[in-house]
Amino acid sequence: MVDLTAHLNSFSFEAGLTEEEKEFIHLRSRAAGLTFCGCAHAVFLCKLVQSLRCIIRGQPANRASLASKEDRDLCVGILGMGHVGKQLLRSLLEKSGIKPSHMKISSRRPESTVEFIHTGVECFFNNSRLAAWADILFLCCLPSHLPKVCAELHSHLSKHCLVYSFCSAVPVTRLAQLLGHDFILKPKYEYVTSDAADVWLSCTHINTALRDPLLMEASCPVSMRGGISLDLNWVCAVLYSLLNICTSAGLGSSAALSLINSVLKGKESHTVDLNTHNFISASYASTLLPDMPCPWISLTDAQIKETPLQCFLSSDKYLQQCISAAYKSLLQSPPK
Structure with a gap:
């Protein structure tokens, strides 16, 4: 189907903006770029980790020394199903190669997970359970919720669980204090x-x-x-x-x-x-x-x-x- 409005300037997004509002148009590209980069880099990390674990697991000399959590496919948890959490899950389902049965979501808003139920990804609201299960745990919650969330995760994270934070307002040092954990990745974009x-x-x-x-x-x-x-x-x-x-x-x-x-x-x-x-x-x-x-x-x-x-x-x-x-x-x- 042809878009009849494609070349009509009067129908463009910018046409209805005042001169003052047009000064903020760059925020559209900023938000889109940061979301894309965040998701792409998270997928890159997961594919690297998955590849490495598969090689380690495939070598007979290593199998006897592997703990039970290491001798399995990579398990990825996403805590929070706001805009970032949803985009991240879509990216992982599309590109990571990780089975939906090895992804779980914890969200306090069950209605936000409805669109993903058919994919085979398990959805629930239990942050402690997610932390105890995941090999990589993505934090996609609001910064204001982080102290409470970290208190729920604190005693359930294994040393080898890689925590990946999308909470831009909270520095990695503060997050490490809240979680009592030092295996944390936090991208710092400018x-x-x-x-x-x-x-x-x-x-x-x-x-x-x-x-x-x-x-x-x-x-x-x-x-x-x-x-x-x-x-x-x-x-x-x-x-x-x-x-x-x-x-x-x-x-x-x-x-x-x-x-x-x-x-x-x-x-x-x-x-x-x-x-x-x-x-x-x-x-x-x-x-x-x-x-x-x-x-x-x-x-x-x-x-x-x-x-x-x-x-x-x-x-x-x-x-x-x-x-x-x-x-x-x-x-x-x-x-x-």
Whole structure:
């Protein structure tokens, strides 16, 4: 069906706005861009973690040392079904490859979950239960609800549950205090109005947008465009989270780095060669034998302090290209 109003300026969104109101039009692209980037980066994380866990689980030498929660498909929980929670769930269902039976939602508004019941995703209102079950827990609640939510989660989170916060107004250090937990990821986006920001206005439907190569390019974590930027410490924290997963599985440092390098290798000829000196201090790395696990890394510290990985990533253009290639490859590849 042809849109008869497509080229009629009098029917455009801007036509009914006053000059004063037009000054805020950039907020449309800002909201669309931040939502898209947040969902795309969350999917990227889940696909990395899922890939790594599958490789670990598939190696016979590792099976005996795996805990019961590690020897299963990735389980993802979403706490909160407002606008962000819904967009995130749509993105995960479309792109992550995670089975709907391995996703659960906790929402205090059951009417907000009705559209997802047919997908096979379990919906309930029990934050403690969700925390005890999930391997990755996405916090999509309002900042004003966070103290109460964290009190409900506090004693139910396992050390190895990766908490991912979309609560922009609450810094990661405060969240760590509220949860008594240090395995937390929180992206820190910055937005600057620019002509290039119009690229985000095509993000009307998240699932369609996630198939757009231009948006994949613009949202790439190490080379973002469209007026939105992301602190490189987030990328480093993602890599540290993969290292922690290997540590919790009892893998030696040599095997852990080998698996992480293989997960980051895209379809193209980009070969990643990260080593222990890139992740931890040179003095500690020099004492670490290949069969000894790497130390557990606090993701809170990794996001607020200068780390060896942050120093290396910020200066190594080849590694940035490798991560960019892995991002596009994972998001553009069909879910398995």
